[in-house]
Amino acid sequence: MRTSIATVCLSGTLEEKMRACADAGFDGIEIFEPDLLVSPSSPEQIRALADTLGLTLDLYQPFRDFEGVEAPLLEANLDRARAKFELMNRLGIETMLLCSNVGTATIDDDAAAADQLRRLGELAAGYGVKVAYEALAWGRYVNDFEHAQRIVDLADHPQIGTCLDSFHILSRGWDPAAIEKIPAEKIFFVQLADAPELSLDVLSWSRHYRVFPGEGAFDLVRFMAHLVRSGYNGPVSLEIFNDVFRQTAEDRTAVDAMRSLIWLEERTASYLKEHDGGTHYPMSLATLPSVAEPTGFNFAEVKAGNPDAVSALLYQLGFSFAGGHRTKPVQLWTSGAARVIINGQQAGGMEPGISALGLDVQDPQAAASRAVQLRARPVSRRSQADEQVLQAVFAPDSTEVFLCEATADGTAAWADEFGPAVQQGPGGTAGQPAQPLISAIDHINLSQPWQHFDEAVLFYESTLSLTPIASQEVPSPMGLVRSQVMRSADGGVRLALNIAPLIVESGPGGGEYPQHVAFTSTDLVATARQAAERGLQFLPVPANYYEDLAARFRLNPGFLAELQELNLLYDRDGDGEFLHFYTGTVGNVFFEVVERRGGYEGYGAPNAPVRLASQYLASRGEPKRKAG
Amino acid sequence: MRTSIATVCLSGTLEEKMRACADAGFDGIEIFEPDLLVSPSSPEQIRALADTLGLTLDLYQPFRDFEGVEAPLLEANLDRARAKFELMNRLGIETMLLCSNVGTATIDDDAAAADQLRRLGELAAGYGVKVAYEALAWGRYVNDFEHAQRIVDLADHPQIGTCLDSFHILSRGWDPAAIEKIPAEKIFFVQLADAPELSLDVLSWSRHYRVFPGEGAFDLVRFMAHLVRSGYNGPVSLEIFNDVFRQTAEDRTAVDAMRSLIWLEERTASYLKEHDGGTHYPMSLATLPSVAEPTGFNFAEVKAGNPDAVSALLYQLGFSFAGGHRTKPVQLWTSGAARVIINGQQAGGMEPGISALGLDVQDPQAAASRAVQLRARPVSRRSQADEQVLQAVFAPDSTEVFLCEATADGTAAWADEFGPAVQQGPGGTAGQPAQPLISAIDHINLSQPWQHFDEAVLFYESTLSLTPIASQEVPSPMGLVRSQVMRSADGGVRLALNIAPLIVESGPGGGEYPQHVAFTSTDLVATARQAAERGLQFLPVPANYYEDLAARFRLNPGFLAELQELNLLYDRDGDGEFLHFYTGTVGNVFFEVVERRGGYEGYGAPNAPVRLASQYLASRGEPKRKAG
Incomplete structure (x- = not known):
């Protein structure tokens, strides 16, 4: 399993975050845009640092409020996307996260949204960039991953696919079993987050209280099992907004994060062995020495x-x-x-x-x-x-x-x-x-x-x-x-x-x-x-x-x-x-x-x-x- | 307006809390039972300290899970109440807070609950004690102050009355205007709390995030206006469960608390002057020098x-x-x-x-x-x-x-x-x-x-x-x-x-x-x-x-x-x-x-x-x- 983590999970400068992720053993990272904007390092310097550290740059995120808008705003959004695609070329990042529109959408029409995503895909193709569309739990018209997938299907463009985020799926109670119906090649990216059981509005819950897998109440093993069965074999990335992690030394947060993924990987392997026997899937899952409880x-x-x-x-x-x-x-x-x-x-x-x-x-x-x-x-x-x-x-x-x-x-x-x-x-x-x-x-x-x-x-x-x-x-x-x-x-x-x-x-x-x-x-x-x-x-x-x-x-x-x-x-x-x-x-x-x-x-x-x-x-x- | 505050609002020992309340200028306090149980001071010593400090002991709180139970449990509850009435006599406290049953109620019948409250009132009379029944927002059968009042009316006993708590009323969206319909002599006690707007389950919201009046989002001025119009003239007491106040030096929390009540008093006076003109009510409200905004x-x-x-x-x-x-x-x-x-x-x-x-x-x-x-x-x-x-x-x-x-x-x-x-x-x-x-x-x-x-x-x-x-x-x-x-x-x-x-x-x-x-x-x-x-x-x-x-x-x-x-x-x-x-x-x-x-x-x-x-x-x- 390829492991990745969003830079927003950690405290410190972008460079400090990258070093902590490399030290903890992550394969790659997602660059959270605000972390780059406040950095004095140029995109080329960040790319070179990632090379030196042996980290892949898996995702640029997020791009917001693109689809479902009137024509003049669409043109402005495409201009904005062009600037970001140029930036991604300089960073050497191939995949951009696009969150379903929260703020500016006025057109609740899947066909129109799909047309606009296709326009974005055509632009992205010129830069060799792929766009992973994600249904935010509080998206204005699109807040369900199956709905997002229908729009991706309608857009029908090779540069347009899906990003799955366990928080946005499980917090709304959507059934992750439907992940298995998505063609693996259309799952461009996967983000994982756990969260405690809180009857809080979903936005506050997401922005402040996400935790690493195993630290909350979500059934991420079952989520992962559906993902593995879908045939997906890309990065499995952590995206955790947490007020405490934001102010904790980045090196230990990165270790905590890595531990959570290693453990989730083992538990997923064990679950699949139990439920699916010897079925072979593209994603290979590592295991650990198993131990009984201390006596x-x-x-x-x-x-x-x-x-x-x-x-x-x-x-x-x-x-x-x-x-x-x-x-x-x-x-x-x-x-x-x-x-x-x-x-x-x-x-x-x-x-x-x-x-x-x-x-x-x-x-x-x-x-x-x-x-x-x-x-x-x-x-x-x-x-x-x-x-x-x-x-x-x-x-x-x-x-x-x-x-x-x-x-x-x-x-x-x-x-x-x-x-x-x-x-x-x-x-x-x-x-x-x-x-x-x-x-x-x-x-x-x-x-x-x-x-x-x-x-x-x-x-x-x-x-x-x-x-x-x-x-x-x-x-x-x-x-x-x-x-x-x-x-x-x-x-x-x-x-x-x-x-x-x-x-x-x-x-x-x-x-x-x-x-x-x-x-x-x-x-x-x-x-x-x-x-x-x-x-x-x-x-x-x-x-x-x-x-x-x-x-x-x-x-x-x-x-x-x-x-x-x-x-x-x-x-x-x-x-x-x-x-x-x-x-x-x-x-x-x-x-x-x-x-x-x-x-x-x-x-x-x-x-x-x-x-x-x-x-x-x-x-x-x-x-x-x-x-x- | 007689000011009071529950000891649970403050950090420290019971004695430290009492001194802080006296220094901040409160007229009286509510003794929160756990604060007494962990204190090495005897009830008599606490009573003497209150005398020395010039504080009235306004309420003993809370007594829980009394009514709506089967006969054998009722007898055990009456035994428990007798022990607490004896304790209150030693403390010199005349009013006990009884919260609507959360844990042990099995009988959802107002007449039965009223009968049991009347039994409690008869017992209380022997000790010169009054019982103020309060609808908790998460009470099992009773969570609405008007419902609690109907049971008090059915009980029809001079020792049984109502306690109104702004949190339990406003957090559930009940209309405080109905306060004016309650006979003033049946309002045995009033507790005030404010809270920020949070879409959190009501129990967590109440237990951790209450704040002093003016620090949250509740319209406590209107609440107070209804209370004053009801003819109530007893203590207006703060009961704030707040994780931060619990760990802050008690003397400054007490000052903050007192400030909130003084300000609420002034704003209530101003509201009533505007809406009711010169109408006279039993509760007198103090005002402050009014000032314009700084320029x-x-x-x-x-x-x-x-x-x-x-x-x-x-x-x-x-x-x-x-x-x-x-x-x-x-x-x-x-x-x-x-x-x-x-x-x-x-x-x-x-x-x-x-x-x-x-x-x-x-x-x-x-x-x-x-x-x-x-x-x-x-x-x-x-x-x-x-x-x-x-x-x-x-x-x-x-x-x-x-x-x-x-x-x-x-x-x-x-x-x-x-x-x-x-x-x-x-x-x-x-x-x-x-x-x-x-x-x-x-x-x-x-x-x-x-x-x-x-x-x-x-x-x-x-x-x-x-x-x-x-x-x-x-x-x-x-x-x-x-x-x-x-x-x-x-x-x-x-x-x-x-x-x-x-x-x-x-x-x-x-x-x-x-x-x-x-x-x-x-x-x-x-x-x-x-x-x-x-x-x-x-x-x-x-x-x-x-x-x-x-x-x-x-x-x-x-x-x-x-x-x-x-x-x-x-x-x-x-x-x-x-x-x-x-x-x-x-x-x-x-x-x-x-x-x-x-x-x-x-x-x-x-x-x-x-x-x-x-x-x-x-x-x-x-x-x-x-x-x-």
Whole structure:
């Protein structure tokens, strides 16, 4: 599949955009006219740069408001087209996008529009240019791709064909199956865009909220399947108007874009294999190493200049010190299958924060290879000759994601590099053995920069086969926090991605928002009692919360009193119950312990505002959490 | 009119919200239940704080999903209500908001709903509580305020009445005239919200995009008029769910909110005076000193640690040095009626930036008094005994807005404090006299922090009677820039408020976005030629722009060549033509010169992307303009 992308998807100058597209591996680009008009580079210089970068210039776009007009305006439009055809010759671009008329059309007559397109085709022939006519979803008379195709058929000129755009087709609810009826040689170009489900007017939806394939709600796999069956074998190009991408560094947007196309290509290949068997089509589709869902968390890693505050929390939660790494200032703490690494290879002043997570997968090599083919950046950590070689890639927020070999007994081979395990408290003090009530990592919550949120969801879905579930918004004293859970089907891996309010992002102090690791306990009350005895400072929960809990649920008064005494939170739904508590925050990290009873699959969302408000109060002394 | 506001409008803790509301001058507040639940303060402590602050606690809200349910659920709901009534007694709140059932209603029968509300009323009576029933726009069976009122009438219980919410009424297109048919004593509460015109589903629209009265598209004056005619005399309360307000400092949001209510009150009084003459209603409405639109710009002021770069630009544009201030390191430069003050009373390293603007008004004292009553902060500048006393207030972005006395001959009395005028170039060099081709300030363009944009529009509209015209979005290499023009009817004063992309705001270097002053010229080509001779570095315009200009407009080739030679930009519409050019940027300020031909009323918006891209290129060396 030949990949392409419109320059309007990216920020920066035209030259910066072109370099980013080449670096991300695109075959070609569409030049969005305004990007050229504001550029000091001549058309010849742009053409030469594309040659140097190995990019084809696939489309000049868009030309607007041509057809369906009265005779004098038609002549002016042809003059305008001539100037653009001359420009395209200088650029070496053979195809021009013509959008169905929005502003100046006064004649609602297919035959007249076709006559005018034929005039344009005759002019275009003199320049060796082809015109791809596209039905805009909000076109004045033409807003349906089959209608546009009828006009192209009527025009019956070799230089006049069709441009298909998934947004304009799917946003209006047109059935993409009709693509298969279009002769492949008349499909001059294809543009892809996804979009979230929004009941917004179609123009605003298109201009501001398009996203890359896989980041929205459109069924682009089926769209692509129809396209492949049509026999089309030209560029498949992304055209995404998105307010966020427009202000994000162009190199990472280009990588995100490329990832979306690679993944769509694979899913389309898989769909066609399933539905059409071995049928051969002109467009060849590449595939990727397939991977099963990860089966669980192998570990979580916290980086810290000074490990003592983190190790104290883990000790209080009943974790055991499993020893230091034999060559590095790194500690391992465990409880059941929950493993937490505290990485002290940092500058002394570095605040603790979550830096890496390990996932259990069937085939680490294949999983890493898949991720890298999806343009994930590999992590290279130096290791000694006799140490485990671990596969890892960077997530979009720079968290390192390790792909570890799942073992039948839940142990980790790399843990042998740590030792000896001794009864030790935090900071090397003598520790007391604890009951290991915590058995595993339940979920990890990572805050995401607002401008890379869609990218993060696509990353985890495409590389690791995690599934996004419906997102939620939770009020905090600093604004709404949007939370998106990505999980494996059996719940062995659950990641919660949060976008914090902007004010926090841009506040003084760098805008870190605390992240956390949640552990599973088989007996939350006992875990909390043990932690209290070991001196844990729980995140305090206000009395008003428990009064409301009493009003909402008929709880045993003794149980309610126990919850309140220990600062435990409670939720219930049709499937089961959820008990949980939070530790205080150290640096940018805190811990949660949860107990799931029955089939409860949530995360205590009704309690999240209580947590956020209590953390806000606790951090009031720190200037970075409050920006004016 | 008794003013009130729901705590959900503001960021922060409940206590912070209450203090901000008291400081802004509200009479009372509505306590939004989640704000209380997450608070460590007891209900008694909140009640005491309200007493101390002089705030009434007007409403407890909301109670949801009560009516239209089967018998067992009704009993559970009554239990839940009892707990909340007890809580309200502790808070000292007499009115509870009950939203029409969204989630649990199964019985679509008004008589049944009324019976259940009567049960609730009987329970409420025991606690001295009143229940205000409100039709949510997305209520399951009840989404129309007249329908809710029919159920209230059927319930026929003294503790059961109505809550009217302008959003739920106007967003659905219900006619607010029917408010007048409701007996005033049955209107237990009124909530106001405005909203922009969005074709979005009503729930998302309500939950994220509500704004304060005057900041949206609803006709709240007519809504208020119907309410006043109904005889209602209770609190008029703001209930605004807005993603931006939720993350903005609560003290300024509260001031913005109060300003919106004061202005709405005045406009309602004026509407009723016009339509109903001297009719007396129970609700008394306060008015403000009325002011006419400003008639022109009196001056613009640029602050700079070193004035030389700014004075050099003004000299090149043909301005004359009218002398230094007699007591302060401040320069005055003039050309025709265009006056620019360069204020050097700054730390040496301060980059030049627009700090103040002066407007010609009929009665400066009245205008300043009006602004201060609308909660604008007055500017206090020290001045000598024999200097002009100028009235000024801070705009939301901290620009100082001076209200100056308009004179018949266009001079400014304060200018006498400057002198002597000498032929002088920048930095005290000998200057040459220039033709004063620039005659006035055409417009001033101020960039606004994204979170205070709606506040700024309301500020200029309410305090200065400027009118907002439809906003535009302009692409830049760093994202879309939204531009909102505020102007006087005759165009004597035009302000363009821009929101820059967020990445710029949060980038390293503090996120200043350049602002500019545009001057009017009677002959732009001559002005540009003279400026070129005086050494002005024009903002460069790419050749591609002129080729496109030739394709779009049939321009005389000689004229086109002259435009290109001088880096002039051109636009044309049905009313006339527009020529303009830009200077380079010094610090955070640059200048524009414009010539309006015929009836052209725009600002060359099609050329704005060229300007933004060229400025982006020019600033590429400066790290603050490019954030990763």
